[in-house]
Amino acid sequence: MGRVxxxxxxxxxxxxxxxxxxxxxGHSDVNSETRxxxxxxxxxxxYQPNVVALHLKQQRTNTLGVIIPETVxxxxxxxxxxxxxxxxxxxxxxxxxxxxxxxxxxxxNLRTLLTNRVDGLLxxxxxxxxxxxxxxxxxKKDIPIVFFDRVVENIKTSKVVSNNYEISxxxxxxxxxxxxxxxxxxxxxxxxxxxxxxxxxxxxALHESGLECNERYITYTDFRLKKLDELARYLVxxxxxxxxxxxxxxxxxxxxxxxxxxxxxxxxxDIAVMGFNNEAICKFVDPPLTSIDxxxxxxxxxxxxxxxxxxxxxxxxxxxxxxxxxxxxxxSTHRIKN
Amino acid sequence: MGRVxxxxxxxxxxxxxxxxxxxxxGHSDVNSETRxxxxxxxxxxxYQPNVVALHLKQQRTNTLGVIIPETVxxxxxxxxxxxxxxxxxxxxxxxxxxxxxxxxxxxxNLRTLLTNRVDGLLxxxxxxxxxxxxxxxxxKKDIPIVFFDRVVENIKTSKVVSNNYEISxxxxxxxxxxxxxxxxxxxxxxxxxxxxxxxxxxxxALHESGLECNERYITYTDFRLKKLDELARYLVxxxxxxxxxxxxxxxxxxxxxxxxxxxxxxxxxDIAVMGFNNEAICKFVDPPLTSIDxxxxxxxxxxxxxxxxxxxxxxxxxxxxxxxxxxxxxxSTHRIKN
DNA sequence: CTGAAAGCGCTTACAG
DNA sequence: CTGAAAGCGCTTACAG
Numbered sequence: 001m002g003r004v005x006x007x008x009x010x011x012x013x014x015x016x017x018x019x020x021x022x023x024x025x026g027h028s029d030v031n032s033e034t035r036x037x038x039x040x041x042x043x044x045x046x047y048q049p050n051v052v053a054l055h056l057k058q059q060r061t062n063t064l065g066v067i068i069p070e071t072v073x074x075x076x077x078x079x080x081x082x083x084x085x086x087x088x089x090x091x092x093x094x095x096x097x098x099x100x101x102x103x104x105x106x107x108x109n110l111r112t113l114l115t116n117r118v119d120g121l122l123x124x125x126x127x128x129x130x131x132x133x134x135x136x137x138x139x140k141k142d143i144p145i146v147f148f149d150r151v152v153e154n155i156k157t158s159k160v161v162s163n164n165y166e167i168s169x170x171x172x173x174x175x176x177x178x179x180x181x182x183x184x185x186x187x188x189x190x191x192x193x194x195x196x197x198x199x200x201x202x203x204x205a206l207h208e209s210g211l212e213c214n215e216r217y218i219t220y221t222d223f224r225l226k227k228l229d230e231l232a233r234y235l236v237x238x239x240x241x242x243x244x245x246x247x248x249x250x251x252x253x254x255x256x257x258x259x260x261x262x263x264x265x266x267x268x269x270d271i272a273v274m275g276f277n278n279e280a281i282c283k284f285v286d287p288p289l290t291s292i293d294x295x296x297x298x299x300x301x302x303x304x305x306x307x308x309x310x311x312x313x314x315x316x317x318x319x320x321x322x323x324x325x326x327x328x329x330x331x332s333t334h335r336i337k338n
Numbered sequence: 339m340g341r342v343x344x345x346x347x348x349x350x351x352x353x354x355x356x357x358x359x360x361x362x363x364g365h366s367d368v369n370s371e372t373r374x375x376x377x378x379x380x381x382x383x384x385y386q387p388n389v390v391a392l393h394l395k396q397q398r399t400n401t402l403g404v405i406i407p408e409t410v411x412x413x414x415x416x417x418x419x420x421x422x423x424x425x426x427x428x429x430x431x432x433x434x435x436x437x438x439x440x441x442x443x444x445x446x447n448l449r450t451l452l453t454n455r456v457d458g459l460l461x462x463x464x465x466x467x468x469x470x471x472x473x474x475x476x477x478k479k480d481i482p483i484v485f486f487d488r489v490v491e492n493i494k495t496s497k498v499v500s501n502n503y504e505i506s507x508x509x510x511x512x513x514x515x516x517x518x519x520x521x522x523x524x525x526x527x528x529x530x531x532x533x534x535x536x537x538x539x540x541x542x543a544l545h546e547s548g549l550e551c552n553e554r555y556i557t558y559t560d561f562r563l564k565k566l567d568e569l570a571r572y573l574v575x576x577x578x579x580x581x582x583x584x585x586x587x588x589x590x591x592x593x594x595x596x597x598x599x600x601x602x603x604x605x606x607x608d609i610a611v612m613g614f615n616n617e618a619i620c621k622f623v624d625p626p627l628t629s630i631d632x633x634x635x636x637x638x639x640x641x642x643x644x645x646x647x648x649x650x651x652x653x654x655x656x657x658x659x660x661x662x663x664x665x666x667x668x669x670s671t672h673r674i675k676n
Numbered sequence: 677c678t679g680a681a682a683g684c685g686c687t688t689a690c691a692g
Numbered sequence: 693c694t695g696a697a698a699g700c701g702c703t704t705a706c707a708g
Contacts, residue, residue, distance in 0.1 A: 003479060005701060016679045021703060031677060046475070048453050052399060053701035056391045056684045071415040080409055084436065093454060096434055100424065114429060115386050137384065141341060251618060258622035280589060284596035286624050343685060354695045359687060369693060391685035421707045 004045045013037055024049070055117070063086055063093045064307060065113030067123045069150070069223070070103045075296045079148065082300030083122055090308045092119070101223060104127040110134055114143070120307045121145040122300075125152060127222045130191035131228065144310045148303035149296075153193055158310070158319040160303040162294050164194050167325040168201030171246065171274055171292060174327060176209045178335040180272055182243035184217040184235055188248055189249055202246065207213060214240075232259040243271055244333070250275040250282060250291055257289070257332065271332040287331030292323045342383045351375055359513065362387070365602065393455070401431045402645060403451030405647045407439045407488070409559070413615055413634045420616065420638030423461060428646045430457070439561060441466040448472055452481070458645045459483040460638075463490060465560045468529035482648045486641035487634075491531055494646070496657040498641040500632050502532050505663040506539030509612055509630060512665060513548045516673040518582035518610055522555040522573055526586055540584060552578075559586055566590060570597040574609075581609055582671070588613040588620055588629055595627070595670065610671040625669030632663045 006024070010017040015034060023030045023038040024047075030038075055061045064087050068076040080096060087094045093116060097109035102275060103252075106126045120147060121138065123145055132152045138145055139157065148160040175183050186193030199218070206213045216238065219231060235242050247253035253275035257267050265271050267287055275291035282289040306319050322324050344362070348355040353372060361368045361376040362385075367644035368376075379385075393399045402425050406414040418434060425432045433456060436449035444464045451459060459476065461483055468488045476483060477495065486498040513521050523540050526533030537556070544551045554576065557569060573580055585591035595605050603609050605625055613620060613629035620627040644657050 007701075017702080018679060018681095018704080019677085020702095022678090025703080034532075034677085048449075050394075050455060050701050051453055052390060052455050053684085054703080056388075056394050056686090056700090057704095058703055059391060061686070071409055071418055072412060074410060074412075077409040077415055081436065088450075093433060093450065095431060098419065112426075112431065115389055117388060117390050254619060254622045258624070261624065276679060281592060281619050284592045284623075286596070286599065301530045355686080356688080356695060356697095357693085359685095360694090363687080367693060372693085388685050391700085394684090394702090395686055395688095397700065410690075543689080 003048065003050070004042075004047045006047075009038060009041055009045070009047060013041060030290075033086075060119050061093075061117045062091060063095060063116070063118045064304070065116070065118035065121045066094055066096045066141055067099055067106060067109045067113070067121070067125075068096065069099055069124060071096070071098055071128050072137070073223075074279055075294060078296035079124070079300030079303075082302075083304040084295035084306065085297075086304035087300045090304075092308060092311075099126040099129075101127040103130070107134050110138065114138065114141070118143070120311050122303050122307060123147050123152075124150040125192070126150075127189050127192065127224075130189075144316070146303045146307045146310075148299050149294075150192060150194055157305045158303075158321075160299050160306065160321045160323065161194075162299060162323050162325045164197040164325075164326075165204075167200040167292055167327060168198040168246075169205040170201075170327050171290075172202045172205035173209065173328065174242045174290075175246070175272060175274060175333060176205065176211065176314060178244075178268070178272060178333055180335070181211060182214070182217065182242045183244040183246060184242035185246040186218070186248040186252060187218055187220050189222055191222065191332050214301055217242055219260070221252075223248065228255045232256055232263070236260070236263065236265070241271075243270075244274065245271060246274045246276075248276060250277045250279045250289060253289055253332075254281070254285060257285070268331065268333050268335050272335060274333055278328050282328070282330065287334075290330045290333040291328050292325050293328050295323055299323050340596060341388070342380075342385045343388065344385075347376060347379055347383070351379060373541070379381050380585060390625055398457050399431075399455045400429060401433060401454070401456045401643070403447075403454070403456035403459045404432055404434045405437055405444060405447045405451070405459070406434065407437055407462060409436055411561075413487070413619055413632065416634035417462070417638030417641075420635035420640075421642040423499070423635075424639045424642035424646065428642075428650075430646060430649075437464040437467075439465040441468070442545060445472050448476065449527075452476065452479070456481070458649050460641050460645055461485050461490075462488040463530070464488075465527050465530065465562075468527075482645060482654070484641045484645045484648075486637050487632075488530060488532055494656055496641075496644045496659075498637050498644065498659045498661060499532075500637060500661050500663045501664075503539040503542075505630050505665060506536040506584075507543040508539075508665050509628075510540045510543035511547065512581045512628075512667065513610060513671060514543065514549065515585070516582075516606070516610060516671055518673070519549060520552070520555065520578055520580045521549075521582040521584060522580035523584040524569075524586040524590060525556055527560055528558065537595040555580055559590075561586065566593045567597050570594055570601070572597070574601065575602070575647050579609075582606075583609060583614065584612045584614075586614060588615045588617045588627060591618070591627055591629070591670075594622070606669065606671050606673050610673060616666050620666070620668065625672075626672040628668045629666050630663050631666050633661055638660050 023035040039162045099106035149157040187199045275289045278291040279294035361373040404498040437444035483494045489497040525537045616631035
């Protein structure tokens, strides 16, 4: 029978499609008997309005475009969950694109979403993204963007971030308090605002603690970890070998821990290990991994709320929100028993 | 300047919108000078066709709807990756919905996707889904569905599955070969085809090995694991306590391992532990976790390929594909040193 | 309370 | 080679 349209119903009932449209839309000015018949028939035929037509008419699609680095990254998977929750609640659909940490793909995603006429965008940039003109173009078309987590700096849009600087400092200070003096860090790509903040938090913590900041303890990586065992070997080969490692994320921390243990080092007595993201697994490894918990779903939900609000009210004021992360201390850094 | 339409370009160049449309579509029958001017102006104005209009005209949206239980489940995150790869390659967009393992939400998702006029559906059902009429309705509307991984049985559509029965049997036989005689299993919801097959594989392996199948070793769970420590305590409280646990997934296995270790049991000497899904972390825990690897991205990609093919050719023949999983043996089940 | 008409942005037979 | 017209399915001022 194919898909039923308003015209089918009109024809079957001998009324105009205008009337059917009004009845279905719940307008008051329709004869109640006519309305009853229309509603009943629509129900019987399982009529579903063709939103494509509606979108064309209304000049908007009730769809939000989302660009994230990777779905397999649990942080973003959870953020997307928060976004979808808010979006659906507000009557929006969501199209999700993955940049796979590639700038070129990110640009393609942007194009795809614009072609599909999304009403607004939620973006967390790729690890490669070191310039931002492609987003300027979008704003010029009056399509609002809200950045979340991996945000872009010099651009006038709303953003939702977490307190990377503060939490990274807090984590480093915690390591110092545990007696660590030679703290190595796996720093992210420094064109990313987040990564810079995290490194800065680390450095300031060392500085405040009167510790020297040894450049050789800082290694730069991207988020696609390769050759971690090489890195581990490099670190322990140093004359002044680190007594703590602040990893770029939990997977890196866990792999590092595994490699070090196999080399015969004790965690945390010889080397303390700090993760980032607080994945569920942290609790169940040996020793349990200290990490930093981000309310990813809240970050996503907040970003979506801001965007939906801008869309509904037309208000274009720039909002910046910070969602606080928390340091979750576990055995992998617990060197002082009290 | 808002969004540029074909009419804007036509007006600015003093030609008809038909001609603009033809030039942009690359039709050969356009004066080359006219074409040049049109293309140039379109480029300059950053013209992007409004696909919404196109979709209305063409009666299709070039969009695939995907319903999965959860994005935070890495298996599905990877499957979605495979789907997107194939879909984008073939010029399709993807709208992803999560059922959150809830039947009611799954039905809502279906409604949303139909309202948005997706051309076809890729579905992996929720853990609660124990009847399937909602999918019949979709087929009646001539919208093709391809099920993947968690498939629906008595329904005439294409499916992509993995060999749950065989691999579960192989895993169980491996445990037997390692000397395990009292193998406990965490079985999934038995209204799911996959879960039934996995349990069946386990039982048949025991049977073939001449081992008795003790009902008390079988516990039924859903995929949202709660109170695993209680389960662990229950298992070790038995008189004939299990010497192996075949967990429903890796997270369950890892938590189980953690709890058991804390109770003082040695893995695998006292109790061997088998996971399911082969998450990256399996390699880095202590002992490394034996698990079952599914090519999730391949499963997703295969399902998408079948769907896209049906959409492009109109061919409605039912295809069933099986993508084989592999048993990855690691320390958590390695009891016989040779 | 109801219908005819216009219009959202595009494509494509039909004429010329 | 080009334009006018119809049509995809819907909503909504405008008349009555």
